[in-house]
Amino acid sequence: MQFMTSASALLLGAQGGLLQSSQTQTEIFEYILSDSLLASSFVVNIALAGLTIVAIAYLARNVTDPRAKLIVISTMLISVVSISSYTGLASGLTVSFLEMPAGHALEGQEVFTMWGRYLTWALSTPFILIALGLLAGSNLTKISTSVAFTIAMCVTGLAAALTTSSVVMRWWWFVLSSIFFLVIIYILLVEWPADAQAAGTTDIFNTLKILTVITWFGYPLLWFLGVEGIAVLGTGITSWGYSLLDVIAKYGVTLLIVTYVAKEPDEVTAGSNYGSSLSKVVPSDD
Amino acid sequence: MQFMTSASALLLGAQGGLLQSSQTQTEIFEYILSDSLLASSFVVNIALAGLTIVAIAYLARNVTDPRAKLIVISTMLISVVSISSYTGLASGLTVSFLEMPAGHALEGQEVFTMWGRYLTWALSTPFILIALGLLAGSNLTKISTSVAFTIAMCVTGLAAALTTSSVVMRWWWFVLSSIFFLVIIYILLVEWPADAQAAGTTDIFNTLKILTVITWFGYPLLWFLGVEGIAVLGTGITSWGYSLLDVIAKYGVTLLIVTYVAKEPDEVTAGSNYGSSLSKVVPSDD
Amino acid sequence: MQFMTSASALLLGAQGGLLQSSQTQTEIFEYILSDSLLASSFVVNIALAGLTIVAIAYLARNVTDPRAKLIVISTMLISVVSISSYTGLASGLTVSFLEMPAGHALEGQEVFTMWGRYLTWALSTPFILIALGLLAGSNLTKISTSVAFTIAMCVTGLAAALTTSSVVMRWWWFVLSSIFFLVIIYILLVEWPADAQAAGTTDIFNTLKILTVITWFGYPLLWFLGVEGIAVLGTGITSWGYSLLDVIAKYGVTLLIVTYVAKEPDEVTAGSNYGSSLSKVVPSDD
Numbered sequence: 001m002q003f004m005t006s007a008s009a010l011l012l013g014a015q016g017g018l019l020q021s022s023q024t025q026t027e028i029f030e031y032i033l034s035d036s037l038l039a040s041s042f043v044v045n046i047a048l049a050g051l052t053i054v055a056i057a058y059l060a061r062n063v064t065d066p067r068a069k070l071i072v073i074s075t076m077l078i079s080v081v082s083i084s085s086y087t088g089l090a091s092g093l094t095v096s097f098l099e100m101p102a103g104h105a106l107e108g109q110e111v112f113t114m115w116g117r118y119l120t121w122a123l124s125t126p127f128i129l130i131a132l133g134l135l136a137g138s139n140l141t142k143i144s145t146s147v148a149f150t151i152a153m154c155v156t157g158l159a160a161a162l163t164t165s166s167v168v169m170r171w172w173w174f175v176l177s178s179i180f181f182l183v184i185i186y187i188l189l190v191e192w193p194a195d196a197q198a199a200g201t202t203d204i205f206n207t208l209k210i211l212t213v214i215t216w217f218g219y220p221l222l223w224f225l226g227v228e229g230i231a232v233l234g235t236g237i238t239s240w241g242y243s244l245l246d247v248i249a250k251y252g253v254t255l256l257i258v259t260y261v262a263k264e265p266d267e268v269t270a271g272s273n274y275g276s277s278l279s280k281v282v283p284s285d286d
Numbered sequence: 287m288q289f290m291t292s293a294s295a296l297l298l299g300a301q302g303g304l305l306q307s308s309q310t311q312t313e314i315f316e317y318i319l320s321d322s323l324l325a326s327s328f329v330v331n332i333a334l335a336g337l338t339i340v341a342i343a344y345l346a347r348n349v350t351d352p353r354a355k356l357i358v359i360s361t362m363l364i365s366v367v368s369i370s371s372y373t374g375l376a377s378g379l380t381v382s383f384l385e386m387p388a389g390h391a392l393e394g395q396e397v398f399t400m401w402g403r404y405l406t407w408a409l410s411t412p413f414i415l416i417a418l419g420l421l422a423g424s425n426l427t428k429i430s431t432s433v434a435f436t437i438a439m440c441v442t443g444l445a446a447a448l449t450t451s452s453v454v455m456r457w458w459w460f461v462l463s464s465i466f467f468l469v470i471i472y473i474l475l476v477e478w479p480a481d482a483q484a485a486g487t488t489d490i491f492n493t494l495k496i497l498t499v500i501t502w503f504g505y506p507l508l509w510f511l512g513v514e515g516i517a518v519l520g521t522g523i524t525s526w527g528y529s530l531l532d533v534i535a536k537y538g539v540t541l542l543i544v545t546y547v548a549k550e551p552d553e554v555t556a557g558s559n560y561g562s563s564l565s566k567v568v569p570s571d572d
Numbered sequence: 573m574q575f576m577t578s579a580s581a582l583l584l585g586a587q588g589g590l591l592q593s594s595q596t597q598t599e600i601f602e603y604i605l606s607d608s609l610l611a612s613s614f615v616v617n618i619a620l621a622g623l624t625i626v627a628i629a630y631l632a633r634n635v636t637d638p639r640a641k642l643i644v645i646s647t648m649l650i651s652v653v654s655i656s657s658y659t660g661l662a663s664g665l666t667v668s669f670l671e672m673p674a675g676h677a678l679e680g681q682e683v684f685t686m687w688g689r690y691l692t693w694a695l696s697t698p699f700i701l702i703a704l705g706l707l708a709g710s711n712l713t714k715i716s717t718s719v720a721f722t723i724a725m726c727v728t729g730l731a732a733a734l735t736t737s738s739v740v741m742r743w744w745w746f747v748l749s750s751i752f753f754l755v756i757i758y759i760l761l762v763e764w765p766a767d768a769q770a771a772g773t774t775d776i777f778n779t780l781k782i783l784t785v786i787t788w789f790g791y792p793l794l795w796f797l798g799v800e801g802i803a804v805l806g807t808g809i810t811s812w813g814y815s816l817l818d819v820i821a822k823y824g825v826t827l828l829i830v831t832y833v834a835k836e837p838d839e840v841t842a843g844s845n846y847g848s849s850l851s852k853v854v855p856s857d858d
Contacts, residue, residue, distance in 0.1 A: 026673065029737030067563075070713045073720070084731070084748065091741040093731060101312065133563065140561025141356045148359070152366050159370070159379060165315030176370065192603060199564060256681050270564065275712025277639075277705065278368040278842065353849075387598065419849065426847025427642045434645070438652050445656070445665060451601030455663040462656065485850060556850060 008204040021039055029092035031112070037236035038112075041243040050082035052251045059255075059262045067134070067270035073262050074131040075254040077125050082250055085120035094119065103167035105231035112235045113163050113228070115243055121219070122154035129184070132208055135268065136192040137199025146187045153180035157220070161228045174229075183256060188213055200267045204260045208253055215249035264265065306374035314378035323522035324398075327529040328376040335369035338537045341453045345548045349532065353556035354419070357547050361540040362415040364410050368536055371406035378403065384550070385479035391517035398521045399514070401447050402527055407505070408440035411495075415470070416541055418494055421554065422478040423485025432473045439466040443506070459514075466508060474499055486553045490546045494539055601664035603684070609808035610684075613669045613815040614662040621655035631827075631834045639706070639842035643833050644705040645858045647826040650696050654822055657692035666691065675739035677803035684807045685800070687733050689814055693791070694726035696822065701756070703829055704780055707840065708764040709771025718759045725752035729792070733800045746801075750792060760785055772839045779823055787821035 032039050053076060060072040088094035094116025100106045127146040130196070133143035156220055160173030180219035195203035219242070223229055233241070260267055273279065309317070309528050332534040338551070345403025374380035386392045387395030399470055412433040419429035474495055482491035509515055513522035519527070547554055559565065596602070604611050625648060632644040660666035666688025672678045698719040707713035732745030758782055766779035791814070795801055798810035805813070832841055843852065 025735070066713045068713050068792060070716070074718050077717070077720055077724075080720070084724065086743060086746065088730075088731060091731075091735045091745075092737045093735055098687070117712045135365070135563070135566045139352050139563060141352045143563065144356070145359050148363055152370065156370055156373075159374060159377075161378045162380055163311070164345075165311045169315075169373070172373060173377075175665055176373065180366070246352060248475045275710075276709070277711060277715065277768075278709045385623075397676060420576045423848070425638050425849060427638045427645060430642070431645050431851065434649055434652070438656065442656055442659075443661060446664075449663045449665055450596070451597045451664045455601075455659070459663075460658065466652070 018225045023097050025092045027092075028095055028097070032090065032095070035091055035236060037158055038239055039090070041236070041239040042086045043193065045086040045243050045246060046083055048247060049079040049086065052079040052254055055255060056258050059258045062132065063264060064272075065264050065269040066272065066274040068261050068264050068268050071131050071134045071268060072258055074127045074134070075257050078127045078131075078250050078254055080122040081120055081127070082246065084117060085124070086096055089114055090121075098162070098164050101164050101167050101170070104124060104170070107226065111227045113161055114239060114242075118154060118158035119159055122151045122158070125150040125154060128212065128250065131150075131254075132188070132205070132212065133192065135199075135201050135208065135257065135261075136196040136205050137201065137267070138192055138195045142187060142191050142195070149180045149183040153177050154219060156180065159277065160186065169186075170228075174220075174223070175282070179221060181216075184216075185213060202229060202258070208256060211256075215245050218245045231241055242248060289469075298394050307315060309383050311378045313381070316378065318378060318381075324378070324525055327522070327525040331529050331532060332369055332376065334533060334537055335372065336364040336384040338365040338540055339369070340378045341523065341541060341543050345544045349548060349550060350558075351550050351555040352558065352560040354547050354554050357417050357420045357554060357562065359545055360413045360420070361543050364417075364459055364536050364540055365414045367406055367413070368532065369408040371402060371410070374402045374406075375400055384448070384450050387450050387453050387456070390456070391515075392513060395515045399447055400525060400528075404440060404444035404447055408437045408444070411436040414498065414536070414539060417540075418474070418491070418498065419478065421485075421487050421494070421543065421547075422482040422489065422491050423553070424478055424481045428473060428477050428481070432470055435466045436468040439463050442466065443509060460506075460509070462528055467502075467506060468480075470502075471499060490542070494542060497534060497539055497542075501531050504531045529547060573754055580709040595669050597664045599664075600667055600669070604664060604667070606661065607808060611662070611809055612807070613811040614658045617658040617663065617815050617818060618655055620712070620819060620823055621651040621658065623827055624651040625655070625825060628830050631830045635834060635836060636844075637836050637841040638844065638846040640833050640836050640840050643706045646699045646831055647829050650699045650826055653692055653699070654818065655687060659760060660688045660692075664796050666680050668692050668733070670736050673736050673739050673742070675740070677801075678799060679823070682767070683789060683799045685733055686814075687730055687812060688729035694723045694730070697722040697726060700784065700822070700825060704760070704777070704784065704825075705764065707771075707773050707829065707833075708768040708777050708782070709773065710764055710767045714759060714763050716847060718734065718781075720757055721752045721755040725756065728752065732795075742800075746792075746795070753788075753792060757785060758790075776828070778853070780828060783820060783825055783828075787817050790817045793802055 032042070051116075056072060056076045056079070060069075063072055085094070095112065095114050097110040097111050098113045099108065106150055129146040130143060134147060149273050154177075156173050156177040160177060162168050163173060165167045192205065193202070193209065196202050222233070222238055222241045223243070226233045226241070227235055228238075318328070338501075341366070342358060342362045342365070346355075347357050349358055371380075377387050381398065383396040383397050385394065388394075399445045415436055416429060417434040419432060442459050442463040446456050446463060449455045449459060460510055478491065479488070479495065482488045508519070508524055508531070510525045512519045514524075578826045603612070628644060628651070632641075633778045635641055635644055657666075667686050668686065669682040669683050671680065674680075700723055701718040702715060705718060726749075728749040730744050732742050732749060735741045735745060764777065765774070766783065768774050794805070794810055794813045794817070798805045798813070799807055
């Protein structure tokens with residue numbers, strides 16, 4: 001179900017591109033190359049996402065349990081999305097110059113908007129939550145809910161960035177996005193810790209929970225302080241802020257998870273028949 | 287699997303935006319504000335979707351069974367998509383002025399196209415069918431099929447609205463969309479009533495079935511009669527038509543479902559282990 | 573999870589549309605009509621996809637087992653996506669003229685780019701892999717992995733086609749896409765044959781495996797040789813190349829699968845309770 005909402009990210013992204021009135025993709029690409037602070041915030045993450053994928057493949061090389069493997073694959077897909085996302089940003093494919101509406105701090109100015117970031121949060125954060133939910137031994141309802149709301153959060157955040165018709169509508173999007181965010185925080189701080197205790201994964205889960213909750217609060221804060229919001233932070237700083245948050249929230253969390261799962265503790269394994277499409281019950285192969 | 291097709295909605299939506307030749311998002315936003323009939327058809331649904339989310343949270347506050355909760359969350363996501371969808375329409379982000387092709391009733395005219403609606407049907411209708419399928423106690427195959435075909439129906443309907451190159455292609459899209467619609471109607475009228483009888487939810491399911499089938503036939507009818515089709519209905523009337531259908535098909539159906547599920551009857555519950563990601567079988571947490 | 577990545581296809585597709593600088597959708601439509609080689613490569617597949625859907629419905633008319641039905645529906649959705657995809661290409665909705673960057677064989681020229689194809693691979697190939705994975709009796713982890721990586725492969729291939737800012741970035745996308753492709757090939761050649769042996773479906777699976785692996789290698793080869801790559805093949809030839817590969821990889825494979833599954837051999841059936849949303853385990857109805 002959650003994937004539905006993720007779709008709208010794209011439409012909005014498209015609109016963002018639309019507003020790319022004056023500049024061609026080539027001009028945007030040259031703009032990025034000319035700003036070493038900005039360019040480096042993309043290139044560094046392309047490299048780190050690649051290294052993370054390689055590290056996962058190495059650390060998890062001996063994992064055989066299907067449930068443990070499912071967690072590992074979920075973490076790997078975070079970086080698969082990330083390396084593609086940063087390649088899109090670096091190539092000028094998923095960024096635009098958008099004219100801010102009346103009432104915005106940069107009213108009337110064409111602002112460099114990295115909407116590809118907001119889009120890809122909708123594509124990568126679900127894998128983080130799936131991995132955390134599996135570690136906590138949670139169930140379909142809670143994991144699906146967390147994924148659905150993270151996508152809703154990211155899509156509405158993207159919409160906020162792409163709405164250039166009214167500053168009021170931009171902040172209304174921001175309010176919606178923040179409400180969806182609180183649902184995820186509730187699951188991370190209340191629901192899953194209880195599940196993790198029952199599953200016997202409290203130690204690792206709590207570490208991941210703290211890292212995730214703290215870093216995730218950084219994203220809306222940067223949105224608020226950056227050029228999309230009240231514009232007290234410049235584009236390059238904002239971009240590096242997101243890039244650094246990604247290093248902890250994505251690659252850091254990933255390596256902690258994989259290091260733990262690679263040992264295939266009983267708390268995360270479920271036997272070779274796990275998720276079998278032959279079993280008399282759902283294959284869940286969609 | 288169904289989520290695949292939903293993706294294409296966005297691409298098409300993007301194209302719609304593309305055709306937004308002359309008007310900027312700000313101009314479209316002002317156009318909407320200047321038409322109180324049109325604007326109210328959006329704002330009223332933003333309010334109702336929000337109230338529905340609050341009502342669900344209140345009515346289902348004591349629900350603990352994971353399967354009952356899954357149905358409740360599915361219904362809540364209908365309104366989460368809806369409030370975002372209407373915000374997108376109101377802000378001018380997901381609407382465009384498209385020039386109708388030769389042979390169309392409004393040939394050569396720039397028509398106000400609310401393609402964000404067709405897009406979000408692809409994002410919200412699956413949750414309606416998931417909730418109905420769960421209430422009917424149906425299985426993975428039938429629920430997935432209904433979801434896949436509702437998305438295919440919405441995406442091709444969206445494509446019809448965005449095809450400005452040929453009136454013949456517009457109607458060919460409409461034919462494809464209508465064929466996919468019949469698959470859903472068959473599942474609603476033949477497959478699920480039998481499942482509901484076996485599950486003991488015939489009473490509630492039949493009420494929902496009648497409401498859903500009748501209102502759902504209204505959407506293609508409005509498409510046919512509205513500016514997208516033969517244009518006997520104007521933009522404002524068409525928009526209110528869709529908005530009113532949404533009130534019944536989305537919020538009305540939701541409240542009936544939640545009121546029934548909130549009592550957690552045995553027919554919808556499945557025990558605390560339902561959907562556990564620890565069980566030896568599939569977690570289905572994607 | 574896999575559906576996440578598919579989303580980004582659309583955004584990129586949108587950008588493709590974006591670059592559709594000079595031509596309107598109508599002009600593109602007329603361009604297609606004026607090139608009978610190109611137009612026929614679309615129309616023939618609209619017809620074949622439609623016939624395949626009808627053939628599936630006929631061949632599988634007596635199938636009752638939910639697991640067998642799930643395989644049949646997966647194959648049908650391949651053609652549902654395909655008929656929509658080719659209608660999009662034919663109507664000019666999902667193609668664009670893109671100016672190739674410096675260093676490209678067609679540097680500075682506006683090239684007819686069928687990005688709707690690359691997009692819809694992200695929507696149809698998952699169903700092929702789901703059907704093959706179910707036939708092989710594989711599990712959630714492997715099937716989800718194959719689906720996630722096929723979408724990542726298609727989206728990055730699409731991004732390659734839509735990147736007009738730098739020829740280096742185009743090939744970097746191609747490298748990423750090819751790496752993701754190798755993951756799928758590994759699953760098809762190593763993982764699933766072992767699963768198929770355990771499931772007793774080796775004969776049918778091996779035939780499908782050979783057809784799939786050989787034809788799938790044809791797609792990146794055509795991308796490399798066609799106008800997107802080194803441009804030794806023209807647009808019409810490239811288009812027909814893809815269309816012919818689709819005939820084997822989609823309709824051919826589909827008919828082999830459905831003919832086998834229609835007999836409901838014990839190897840593919842799982843009993844009437846399969847995938848029940850009432851069972852104490854996950855309904856996987858998302």
